[in-house]
Amino acid sequence: MRKKWFNSVIALTLLLALIPSLAVAAPQGQGETVYTVQKDDSLWAIAEKYLGNGTAYIAIVMANNAKQETDSSFAKIIEPSLIQPGWKILIPSAEEASKLLAQAPAAPLGKLDQTIIIAIEKDIPTFDEHKSGMGIFSSLMFDYLIHYDADGNRIPGLAEFWEISDDASELTFHLRKGVKFHDGTDFNAEAVKINFERQMDPAAGAARTKELIQAIETILTPYDYTVVFKLKEPDVAFIGYYLADGTHGGMVSPAAIEKYGDDLGSHPVGTGPWKFVSHSIGQEIVLERNEDYWGGPPKASKLILRPILEEATRLVELETGNVHIVQKLDPIQMETVEANPDLVLHSKPSTSLYGLFFNQNTDLFKDVNVRRAVALAIDVDGIVDALIGKAGIRSQGPVPVLNLGHNPNIEEPGYDPEEAQRLLAEAGWSPGAGGVLEKDGQKFELTILTPDGRYIQDKEICTAVQDQLKSVGLEATVKVIEPASWWDELLTSGFDMAFTGGWFTDPDPSRGPMFLFFGDTRYNAFGYRNPELLDIFSRIRQTGDFDTRKEMAWRAQEILSDDVVGVWFYNANILAASTKKLKGYEHNGIGFWRINSVYLEE
Amino acid sequence: MGRNNYVLRKVLVGIPVLIGVVTLVFLILHLTPGDPVRQMLPPDASEEDVMRMREYLGLDDPLSVQYFRYWGRVVHGDFGRSLRSQRPVLEEIRARLPYTIELALVAVILSNVIGIPIGVISAVKQDTVFDNISRAIAFLGVSLPSFWLATMFILLFALVLGWFPPSGRDGPLWTVAGLRSIFMPALTLAVGSAAGLARLARSSMLEVLRQDYITVARAKGLRERLVYTRHALRNALLPVVTFMGTQFGYLLGGAVISETVFAWPGMGQLAVNAIFFRDYPLIQGIVFFYAIGVMLVNLTVDLTYVLMDPRISLS
Numbered sequence: 005m006r007k008k009w010f011n012s013v014i015a016l017t018l019l020l021a022l023i024p025s026l027a028v029a030a031p032q033g034q035g036e037t038v039y040t041v042q043k044d045d046s047l048w049a050i051a052e053k054y055l056g057n058g059t060a061y062i063a064i065v066m067a068n069n070a071k072q073e074t075d076s077s078f079a080k081i082i083e084p085s086l087i088q089p090g091w092k093i094l095i096p097s098a099e100e101a102s103k104l105l106a107q108a109p110a111a112p113l114g115k116l117d118q119t120i121i122i123a124i125e126k127d128i129p130t131f132d133e134h135k136s137g138m139g140i141f142s143s144l145m146f147d148y149l150i151h152y153d154a155d156g157n158r159i160p161g162l163a164e165f166w167e168i169s170d171d172a173s174e175l176t177f178h179l180r181k182g183v184k185f186h187d188g189t190d191f192n193a194e195a196v197k198i199n200f201e202r203q204m205d206p207a208a209g210a211a212r213t214k215e216l217i218q219a220i221e222t223i224l225t226p227y228d229y230t231v232v233f234k235l236k237e238p239d240v241a242f243i244g245y246y247l248a249d250g251t252h253g254g255m256v257s258p259a260a261i262e263k264y265g266d267d268l269g270s271h272p273v274g275t276g277p278w279k280f281v282s283h284s285i286g287q288e289i290v291l292e293r294n295e296d297y298w299g300g301p302p303k304a305s306k307l308i309l310r311p312i313l314e315e316a317t318r319l320v321e322l323e324t325g326n327v328h329i330v331q332k333l334d335p336i337q338m339e340t341v342e343a344n345p346d347l348v349l350h351s352k353p354s355t356s357l358y359g360l361f362f363n364q365n366t367d368l369f370k371d372v373n374v375r376r377a378v379a380l381a382i383d384v385d386g387i388v389d390a391l392i393g394k395a396g397i398r399s400q401g402p403v404p405v406l407n408l409g410h411n412p413n414i415e416e417p418g419y420d421p422e423e424a425q426r427l428l429a430e431a432g433w434s435p436g437a438g439g440v441l442e443k444d445g446q447k448f449e450l451t452i453l454t455p456d457g458r459y460i461q462d463k464e465i466c467t468a469v470q471d472q473l474k475s476v477g478l479e480a481t482v483k484v485i486e487p488a489s490w491w492d493e494l495l496t497s498g499f500d501m502a503f504t505g506g507w508f509t510d511p512d513p514s515r516g517p518m519f520l521f522f523g524d525t526r527y528n529a530f531g532y533r534n535p536e537l538l539d540i541f542s543r544i545r546q547t548g549d550f551d552t553r554k555e556m557a558w559r560a561q562e563i564l565s566d567d568v569v570g571v572w573f574y575n576a577n578i579l580a581a582s583t584k585k586l587k588g589y590e591h592n593g594i595g596f597w598r599i600n601s602v603y604l605e606e
Numbered sequence: 607m608g609r610n611n612y613v614l615r616k617v618l619v620g621i622p623v624l625i626g627v628v629t630l631v632f633l634i635l636h637l638t639p640g641d642p643v644r645q646m647l648p649p650d651a652s653e654e655d656v657m658r659m660r661e662y663l664g665l666d667d668p669l670s671v672q673y674f675r676y677w678g679r680v681v682h683g684d685f686g687r688s689l690r691s692q693r694p695v696l697e698e699i700r701a702r703l704p705y706t707i708e709l710a711l712v713a714v715i716l717s718n719v720i721g722i723p724i725g726v727i728s729a730v731k732q733d734t735v736f737d738n739i740s741r742a743i744a745f746l747g748v749s750l751p752s753f754w755l756a757t758m759f760i761l762l763f764a765l766v767l768g769w770f771p772p773s774g775r776d777g778p779l780w781t782v783a784g785l786r787s788i789f790m791p792a793l794t795l796a797v798g799s800a801a802g803l804a805r806l807a808r809s810s811m812l813e814v815l816r817q818d819y820i821t822v823a824r825a826k827g828l829r830e831r832l833v834y835t836r837h838a839l840r841n842a843l844l845p846v847v848t849f850m851g852t853q854f855g856y857l858l859g860g861a862v863i864s865e866t867v868f869a870w871p872g873m874g875q876l877a878v879n880a881i882f883f884r885d886y887p888l889i890q891g892i893v894f895f896y897a898i899g900v901m902l903v904n905l906t907v908d909l910t911y912v913l914m915d916p917r918i919s920l921s
Binding site: 126127129130132135136206209211212213214215266269270284285286287310311312313314316317320321323324326487488489491492493496 | 638639641644646647655658659662688690691692693698701702705757760761764765768771772773774775866867868869870871872875876878879881882883884
């Protein structure tokens with residue numbers, strides 16, 4: 005009897021003791037909290053208490069470190085597992101935290117015992133990520149510190165979050181914990197360092213050795229899961245060039261590097277959603293589900309990539325149901341796919357740009373008004389509409405529309421053959437024999453250089469342009485080059501206009517074809533060197549602030565547009581087709597394949 | 607004694623041919639535009655990395671140095687490594703060669719089974735409806751481009767009728783799936799040479815049938831069937847065998863198209879990719895083995911003559 009009473013007192017005392025702590029916990033969901041770290045606190049526990057979920061600690065680090073930049077009374081959390089009593093830290097509101105966490109990977113999917121077959125364009129010669137690698141399929145087996153989402157935004161990959169110093173010379177990455185390579189090796193800061201050391205070793209034959217040696221001062225690993233890149237020169241594009249999806253920076257198991265060496269190309273070991281099973285040369289590449297993938301295991305159990313060189317065969321394989329996705333589609337096949345009720349067409353604009361560029365090395369196109377006249381004589385809208393159709397979008401200005409630095413205020417010259425003729429007459433060109441313009445006894449003859457089939461409708465567009473130029477009295481010859489020798493021909497042979505362009509994955513304002521073709525690079529075969537533009541190009545990668553970079557890119561586009569350095573045609577779409585049965589496929593305009601959620605509906 | 611000497615001499619004659627082929631391909635590859643390093647590196651790779659990669663692959667040395675270095679390795683059986691895959695060229699070829707041989711063999715069998723009987727029957731039944739129709743078909747077969755035929759076969763047999771898989775190799779020859787998957791690529795390859803065989807067999811047979819000994823055979827009252835099989839056919843087939851030998855080279859060439867359209871994992875596909883990427887060592891290796899293959903078949907054809915025509919001796 006007495007014992008029962010005693011128990012009740014204890015229970016009551018305990019309850020009362022809890023009241024103050026309940027009061028403290030009350031701010032949950034009511035805006036941000038300034039918190040002082042207590043002895044034995046951990047970020048996990050704090051996140052659990054304030055945000056209702058331990059994994060939300062990443063949101064605290066992100067919100068706190070952002071605050072710390074403007075208010076140094078807050079402590080900077082460099083390593084989430086090391087926080088000190090007395091530190092003042094900021095805990096975001098639950099709403100803010102969920103926003104920050106929205107970028108985190110999706111919950112695991114229900115698993116199925118299915119094989120998904122993808123028809124790919126060509127076999128993959130080597131799986132060595134640091135050499136030529138798997139290209140757009142790297143993301144199936146490998147993870148990068150930073151990934152792109154379907155719209156080209158940078159999202160956390162193996163780095164949960166990252167910080168770029170103001171002058172962009174120090175990049176700090178906070179790595180995901182508990183990630184294992186397919187061979188069981190732990191992923192950590194040391195693994196990142198070993199990956200880059202291999203790429204920088206001249207004996208390894210990696211793709212970007214010299215560039216990395218020139219760029220990187222040191223790689224520090226202050227904590228097990230923190231890696232810091234100290235760069236020799238500030239470079240904001242470092243992430244887009246060397247660390248994100250589509251670079252050669254996919255993380256390879258250090259144990260595999262040690263074990264296989266030069267033979268790594270046949271033994272890929274990454275951390276990605278799919279594990280390597282086998283490769284029958286010219287026939288198939290078999291991958292299986294990574295049951296322990298940090299982003300949740302893929303839904304299907306097996307993935308087979310079948311290289312089929314011929315486009316028509318790829319489509320028939322899809323139509324007969326032998327494959328489930330066709331990676332790349334010829335634009336002329338779009339109608340067939342759309343007309344078939346069993347197939348689905350996937351099409352998204354990419355950050356690519358193709359157009360006709362003027363060669364200003366010769367006298368013909370030195371005068372900006374002559375260049376403008378040629379631009380005015382070409383009906384770009386009509387050509388893109390007729391020849392490209394749904395395979396791309398009409399380009400506006402010298403930067404792809406999807407690039408984050410795209411300047412929407414750039415005006416295209418438009419189609420005005422009369423104005424073109426007036427400008428040409430003003431420049432001294434008058435009609436001669438056969439309607440061809442002449443000046444000082446010299447006919448207006450020009451050569452248009454184009455590859456055949458390297459870019460969508462390249463040769464066809466040039467032929468259409470040839471026809472339209474004829475109607476204003478310009479005699480153009482189209483010189484067709486075999487795709488494989490395109491760059492050599494472009495850089496060495498003479499031409500007046502050339503059809504070219506490029507595809508750039510990283511949508512940062514500091515990147516895009518204009519840097520390649522009009523900067524101080526080997527690819528500037530066009531004799532155009534504008535001092536203000538070159539100055540912008542040399543500074544933009546060293547500018548840490550995004551808005552400033554954007555302003556610089558906008559100005560660069562104005563200069564290129566005012567100087568009429570080219571005629572911009574289209575941004576190509578990335579095309580794919582799948583059977584209707586295939587679900588969960590998210591087509592990605594950036595072009596990378598990290599397909600975890602695909603499955604077949606029975 | 608005669609035969610061994612003959613074979614030895616043929617092999618010795620083959621050596622300068624091989625040297626010539628390799629030299630020619632080497633020059634064509636290095637003197638035409640196109641750069642493997644540019645194809646390997648990202649488009650915005652720095653000039654330094656391009657130089658470094660060129661150095662790494664040994665492509666920065668003078669042509670003569672590269673040429674003799676290549677031969678130095680080849681005589682040791684080292685064909686180098688593929689620039690793209692970094693695998694030894696021999697390994698790449700070994701992984702593909704069996705599939706091309708398999709395809710070529712089935713194509714040869716198909717073209718013989720189709721071509722020779724049609725030609726022979728055409729000759730025997732000269733100027734009948736059968737003769738006219740088969741001559742028209744043979745004419746089409748010789749003229750139609752094989753990439754077009756291949757696509758039509760896929761559309762008809764795979765898409766509309768669903769009898770055969772559109773592409774790929776589904777297993778070894780002795781399985782049903784394997785046979786089904788090899789049928790269309792082999793048929794595509796066989797059509798051209800079957801048509802050629804039919805035309806040749808017909809004209810050759812017609813010529814033989816005009817010979818005196820045929821008249822004699824008939825005069826001594828031999829049954830018509832025996833006249834054809836015992837006297838005419840054997841003599842008529844001699845030029846056909848020669849033709850088959852020369853066809854083998856065309857078959858290897860045709861395999862490039864057939865293998866590409868049907869995603870057959872043979873040498874043809876390897877060659878297309880290698881040429882596209884200017885994978886010098888790989889292209890050289892492939893051509894080397896093609897040349898040896900053609901030479902071996904020619905030798906076999908020469909040896910077959912002796913078996914077929916006792917008048918020919920190897921000397």
